Each structure stands twice: as C-alpha cells, then as structure tokens.
Amino acid sequence: MSQLEIKNLHVSIEDKEILKGLSLTINQGEIHAIMGPNGTGKSTLAYTLMGHPNYKVTEGEIIFKGQNVLDLEPDERSRAGIFLAFQYPVAIPGVTVANFLRTALNARRRAANPEDKGMPILEFRKMLKEKMDMLKMDHAFAGRYLNDGFSGGEKKRAEILQMAALRPEIAILDETDSGLDIDALRIVSEGVNALAGPDLGVLVITHYQRLLNYIKPNFVHIMLDGRIVESGGADLALHLEEQGYDWVREKYEETAEA
Amino acid sequence: MQEKPKVTVTRTRRDSAAKEFSFTADSIPAGGLKDVRAKAWNAFTKFSMPINTDEAWRRTDLRFLPASDFKIPQEGAFEDLPVVPEYLLKPLTGEQHGGQITLLPGGSRVDLDPALVARGVIFTDIRTAEREHSELLNRLVGTVVKPEDGKFAALASALAGNGVLLYVPKNVKVETPLHSVLWGPGVDLAHFSHLIVYVEDGASVTYVHEAASPNETGHAMHAGIVEIHVGKDANLRFVELQSWGRHVWNFSHERAHVERGGNIDWIFGAVGSRLTKNFSDLDLAGEGAQGRMSGFYFTDGTQHLDHDTQQNHLAPHTTSDLLFKGALKGKSRSVWQGMIYVAPGAQKTDGYQANRNLVLDDQARADSIPGLEILADDVRCTHGATVGKLEKEPLFYLKSRGIPQADAERLVVEGFFDPIMQRIPFEGVRERFQQAIQDKLSA
Numbered sequence: 001m002s003q004l005e006i007k008n009l010h011v012s013i014e015d016k017e018i019l020k021g022l023s024l025t026i027n028q029g030e031i032h033a034i035m036g037p038n039g040t041g042k043s044t045l046a047y048t049l050m051g052h053p054n055y056k057v058t059e060g061e062i063i064f065k066g067q068n069v070l071d072l073e074p075d076e077r078s079r080a081g082i083f084l085a086f087q088y089p090v091a092i093p094g095v096t097v098a099n100f101l102r103t104a105l106n107a108r109r110r111a112a113n114p115e116d117k118g119m120p121i122l123e124f125r126k127m128l129k130e131k132m133d134m135l136k137m138d139h140a141f142a143g144r145y146l147n148d149g150f151s152g153g154e155k156k157r158a159e160i161l162q163m164a165a166l167r168p169e170i171a172i173l174d175e176t177d178s179g180l181d182i183d184a185l186r187i188v189s190e191g192v193n194a195l196a197g198p199d200l201g202v203l204v205i206t207h208y209q210r211l212l213n214y215i216k217p218n219f220v221h222i223m224l225d226g227r228i229v230e231s232g233g234a235d236l237a238l239h240l241e242e243q244g245y246d247w248v249r250e251k252y253e254e255t256a257e258a
Numbered sequence: 259m260q261e262k263p264k265v266t267v268t269r270t271r272r273d274s275a276a277k278e279f280s281f282t283a284d285s286i287p288a289g290g291l292k293d294v295r296a297k298a299w300n301a302f303t304k305f306s307m308p309i310n311t312d313e314a315w316r317r318t319d320l321r322f323l324p325a326s327d328f329k330i331p332q333e334g335a336f337e338d339l340p341v342v343p344e345y346l347l348k349p350l351t352g353e354q355h356g357g358q359i360t361l362l363p364g365g366s367r368v369d370l371d372p373a374l375v376a377r378g379v380i381f382t383d384i385r386t387a388e389r390e391h392s393e394l395l396n397r398l399v400g401t402v403v404k405p406e407d408g409k410f411a412a413l414a415s416a417l418a419g420n421g422v423l424l425y426v427p428k429n430v431k432v433e434t435p436l437h438s439v440l441w442g443p444g445v446d447l448a449h450f451s452h453l454i455v456y457v458e459d460g461a462s463v464t465y466v467h468e469a470a471s472p473n474e475t476g477h478a479m480h481a482g483i484v485e486i487h488v489g490k491d492a493n494l495r496f497v498e499l500q501s502w503g504r505h506v507w508n509f510s511h512e513r514a515h516v517e518r519g520g521n522i523d524w525i526f527g528a529v530g531s532r533l534t535k536n537f538s539d540l541d542l543a544g545e546g547a548q549g550r551m552s553g554f555y556f557t558d559g560t561q562h563l564d565h566d567t568q569q570n571h572l573a574p575h576t577t578s579d580l581l582f583k584g585a586l587k588g589k590s591r592s593v594w595q596g597m598i599y600v601a602p603g604a605q606k607t608d609g610y611q612a613n614r615n616l617v618l619d620d621q622a623r624a625d626s627i628p629g630l631e632i633l634a635d636d637v638r639c640t641h642g643a644t645v646g647k648l649e650k651e652p653l654f655y656l657k658s659r660g661i662p663q664a665d666a667e668r669l670v671v672e673g674f675f676d677p678i679m680q681r682i683p684f685e686g687v688r689e690r691f692q693q694a695i696q697d698k699l700s701a
C-alpha cells in the first residue's frame with residue numbers, strides 16, 4: 001500500500017519560514033482535506049510536495065512508498081505516483097493538450113523501460129476520448145493549446161483530465177474549487193470521485209467547505225500558521241462552515257502567544 | 259636621447275578593419291552574362307567594406323572577415339571535397355521532385371521532368387542558362403536585385419558561376435515541386451550563387467532551395483542573390499533553408515517583386531553559418547498583390563544571424579504578413595530589423611510584421627527592431643517585437659507531470675515555434691525544423 005508520510009516539515013521561501021513543523025500521513029484509499037484561512041501555508045505544502053524549486057525544505061521529511069521524496073526532482077515524483085492539481089495551471093502556448101499528455105505518458109513508459117517505443121497513437125486517442133467523456137469535455141479540447149486562453153472551469157477540468165490519464169497514487173488538489181461555478185464544481189468533483197478508490201489517496205486543499213459537499217473526506221485537518229492544529233472527521237468541516245476560523249485562531253494563536 | 263614614441267593609433271585602426279577581397283576582374287566567369295558581370299564588377303569596385311557606422315551594418319561586425327584569403331573554387335573542385343549528404347537531396351515537399359539541381363563548388367547537376375520541359379518550364383543552372391537561354395537570362399537578370407544594392411550583391415552578380423534560372427511560362431501550373439541544393443564544402447573558398455525565379459502571369463510553382471555545408475575548421479564565405487518576379491495573378495511558394503557550416507560567412511540580397519493579384523508565400527529557415535547578413539525585400543508592386551514571409555531561426559554557440567526585412571507596399575490593396583521567430587542558445591546573437599513601407603497612394607494596404615525571440619541562455623542576445631514608414635492615409639499596419647526567456651513556471655508545470663527537464667524544455671521551445679510551423683504547408687520542411695530544434699537543444 002502506498003503511503004505519503006510528512007514528518008515535521010519546515011519550509012521557507014526566500015528565508016521566510018512558511019511551514020513550521022507539519023506532519024500528516026495519507027494512505028492510499030483515503031481522502032484527506034486540509035482547510036485553513038488564506039496565507040496559512042496550504043499552497044506551500046502543495047508546491048513543496050511536488051518539488052517546486054522556490055520552496056526550501058529546512059527540516060523534516062517526506063516519505064512516499066518508503067522513498068525519500070526530497071531527493072527526487074518534480075518529474076521523478078510524478079512518475080513515482082504523486083500528482084498535483086494546480087490552483088493556477090500554467091499556459092503552455094503552442095503545445096496541444098494531446099501532445100502534452102502523450103509526452104507525459106511516454107515519459108512514464110520510457111522511465112520504466114528505456115526501450116519503450118511510446119504508446120500507440122490509436123490506443124492513446126481512445127484513452128483520451130474516454131477520459132474527456134467522463135469529464136464531459138468536447139473532444140476538440142485535445143487539440144487546444146494547454147491552458148492557453150482556457151476559462152477557469154476549463155483549466156480545472158484539464159487538471160482532472162491529466163489526473164485521470166496519469167493515474168497517480170496520491171493526488172493533491174490545490175484549491176481546485178476556486179473559480180468554478182456550481183456546474184463545473186459538480187463535474188470536476190464527479191471526476192475526482194470516479195477516480196477515487198482503494199488505489200488513490202487524495203489530499204484536498206481548500207479554503208471553503210463547499211467542495212467537501214461533493215468530495216467526502218475521511219479526515220479533515222485545520223491548518224494555521226504553517227501547522228496542522230486540529231484533525232477530525234467530516235463533521236469538522238461542517239463545524240468550520242458554521243463557526244468560521246475565528247475560534248481556531250483564538251484557540252491556537254493565544255496559546256502560541258502565551 | 260629617447261626616440262619619440264611612434265603614433266600607432268592609425269595603424270591599430272587599420273588592423274582592426276576588415277581586409278579587402280583579393281578577387282580581380284580576371285575572376286569574372288566567361289559566358290552569356292559577360293556584359294552584366296562586367297557592369298556588376300564595376301559597381302563592386304566602388305563599394306568599400308561595410309563598417310558598423312553604416313546603418314544596415316550597425317549590429318553585424320565584419321572586422322574579422324578574412325576577406326583576402328578567399329578564393330573561387332576551380333572547375334571540378336567538388337571532386338576533392340566532401341560529397342553532398344543524401345538527406346539534402348530528398349524531397350521536402352510532396353512525394354517527388356519535378357526537378358532537382360545540385361550546385362557544387364566548380365560544378366553542378368541538373369535534372370528536370372521532361373513533361374515540364376515540354377510545357378516550356380526552364381529550371382537549370384546558371385552556366386547552362388548562359389549557353390542555352392542567354393537572351394532570356396540577360397533580359398531577367400538584375401531587374402529585381404541590382405549590383406548597386408550592396409557590396410555583396412555586386413560581388414555575387416559579377417562572380418556567381420553557380421545559380422539557378424527558374425522560368426515558368428504564362429498560365430503554366432507546375433504541380434510537382436522543384437528543388438535545388440547549393441552544397442558549399444571546403445575552406446578558404448568563396449561560394450557565389452545567383453537565383454533567378456520568374457513566374458509569368460497566371461503561372462504557379464513551388465520551389466525549395468537549400469544552402470548547406472559541413473562544419474569545417476577555418477573560414478569560408480557565401481554571397482548570394484535571390485531575385486524573384488511573380489507576375490499578375492501568379493503564385494509562388496518559395497522555401498529557402500540555410501544550414502551552412504559554422505565557419506561560413508554568409509551574405510545574401512533577396513527581393514521578390516509581385517505584380518497585380520500575384521501571391522508569394524516565402525519561408526525562411528536559418529540554423530547555420532558563423533555569421534549571416536541577409537536582406538530580404540518584398541515589393542508588392544501591383545494592386546492586390548500579397549506576400550507572406552515566415553522565418554524560422556535557431557542559433558547557438560557564437561553564431562550571429564542578422565535578417566533585414568522590408569515589406570514595401572507600392573500599390574493599393576496590397577497585403578503583407580511577416581512572422582519571424584527565433585530561439586537562441588549559448589553566446590549567439592540574432593538581429594531582426596524590419597520595415598513596412600507604404601508608398602503614397604497605396605491605400606487600403608494591410609501590413610503586419612512580428613518578430614518573436616526566445617533567449618535560452620543568459621549570454622545569448624536577440625535584437626528586434628520593427629519599423630513603419632507610412633505615406634498613405636487609409637491603411638492598416640501593425641507590428642510587434644518580443645524577446646522572452648524560458649520561464650521557470652511552465653517547466654515546473656511540465657515536470658510535475660513526469661516530463662524530464664530536457665523534454666520539458668523541448669516542448670516549450672516547440673510550442674514557441676508552433677505559430678511558424680502552422681504557416682508551413684510542407685510536412686518535410688516542418689520535420690526539418692523539428693529536427694533542427696532537437697539538434698540545437700541537445701548540442
């Protein structure tokens with residue numbers, strides 16, 4: 001069973017410490033949600049897990065399937081089975097969705113077997129159409145330049161399409177609900193739910209509870225000032241929805257100052 | 259008593275200036291263009307070596323051009339030089355050629371489909387043309403590019419023993435593409451070429467010309483002329499590729515003259531040479547004439563490529579559309595300087611020019627200088643120039659999907675060039691550019 005273990009993680013950007021000792025374990029088959037106010041380090045956690053070069057790990061460990069993730073380049077992490085759905089997907093002008101996904105899939109195959117000739121084009125097209133149908137995407141989408149001129153909803157759907165095609169073992173969804181209207185939110189959530197199962201661990205990072213109406217977490221964690229301060233079941237998210245974050249701030253910021 | 263120190267400033271300056279060529283009037287080839295060549299030689303002797311106070315040469319330095327070392331290849335010189343590689347002779351457009359010409363140092367080979375000969379198409383090397391089509395050749399030569407256009411134009415006009423005459427008679431549509439290769443191996447050699455393309459009214463043709471040589475140690479040079487006439491309602495698709503060796507100093511003067519309703523689709527690909535200075539002018543001379551210029555360049559090492567383009571709207575309702583895109587590696591440098599000129603009375607003109615550069619290394623440099631000179635009042639002209647770098651975020655995004663760094667860079671660079679690829683209707687040419695991107699990135 002694949003397990004992502006984050007132990008006492010400290011992360012800085014340009015010498016400013018953002019994560020201050022975060023620990024979390026996610027098993028395959030589990031859905032975790034991290035909630036917290038803006039500026040608390042949620043996206044820093046997402047980028048750090050994927051290996052963004054601007055984020056420096058100063059202390060702690062990330063272990064995935066028994067392997068030290070911090071030694072791996074972002075592409076190696078991806079091939080090991082970690083996936084990040086970006087809050088702000090990056091446009092790659094001139095590179096079509098299909099060309100990009102095929103390159104990504106073939107990179108996986110070649111890493112496993114250097115002699116691999118790549119996925120046959122027909123097999124690839126069939127796979128891509130199936131996944132696009134699942135996400136109710138027009139097939140013409142495959143021919144568009146990746147994230148270039150995409151609407152907010154299209155970008156998020158494209159992220160889930162990539163997740164469906166790359167079949168990760170751990171998926172981190174960073175504010176996947178932001179910028180989505182209710183229909184898009186439903187489609188994206190249905191996509192995630194269709195992929196969820198015993199082979200996939202999911203970490204949903206969100207500011208609002210509404211996404212969790214669609215993607216039901218097994219565990220909810222509250223993050224504040226670079227740490228997880230509360231953990232519980234799905235009801236913790238509902239509690240946050242009703243009470244907001246103020247009680248968390250009062251409880252933990254006062255303790256910190258005391 | 260000490261001697262007074264010698265004043266050496268003048269001499270230093272002279273040393274750092276380019277040497278002059280050592281060619282003489284005896285270098286002029288005999289043949290049917292004798293008088294034209296003599297006039298061009300006369301023009302040549304009046305030009306001094308361009309220096310960087312000349313506006314067109316401000317960014318391209320010839321001080322290290324070893325001009326006096328260059329010799330003209332002897333007859334049959336190619337027999338002792340590296341042979342032209344097979345891949346250069348393969349068709350780049352369509353299944354097969356309607357005709358092919360190989361221009362070699364001191365020689366040439368010509369092959370043309372007899373069916374095209376029967377329809378009056380002339381596609382031959384310049385020496386044969388001087389013998390067999392002297393009258394036509396003398397009528398066409400120097401009408402579009404003149405020796406007075408510059409030192410290298412004059413030199414090529416006077417001395418080019420290699421070249422091509424392509425003549426397509428009125429209303430003849432050539433279906434199969436024509437292909438010529440200028441292969442210029444050897445060091446201390448000066449290669450000269452003169453292409454004359456004359457597409458009569460209502461005719462159409464696709465022509466691919468490629469200049470290439472292996473990388474060698476030392477120096478060599480090429481000076482070339484391309485003069486193109488596109489007649490009324492005629493259509494020319496012209497692809498020119500340049501993959502000169504890293505030791506080659508490459509100069510060219512090119513101009514297309516397009517008559518009423520005529521259309522040229524002009525594609526440039528440049529990946530070779532030590533230094534290139536290219537002048538490419540589009541003269542839209544008749545009402546409704548159209549021209550599209552698409553340029554692809556990729557430099558690395560210490561290469562220096564300078565493209566000087568001019569879109570001249572000389573008649574009403576003319577349309578030009580220029581897009582040049584380049585990537586740069588290492589300490590290489592590119593210059594693109596473009597001008598859209600709209601003559602008085604050339605109303606309803608639509609001119610577009612854009613130059614985009616992707617600088618892949620900190621020490622590479624791209625200069626991009628667009629320009630407009632509009633002397634009519636009812637026109638639409640737009641231009642744009644950008645110099646960008648390989649951004650970190652797109653690379654991280656691609657890597658986060660399992661794509662290794664090198665492949666991620668290649669994808670971004672290919673994506674950058676995609677708008678140029680979209681303008682090229684020939685699979686073989688696109689493949690050649692894709693191969694160039696791969697080769698340059700992995701170099």
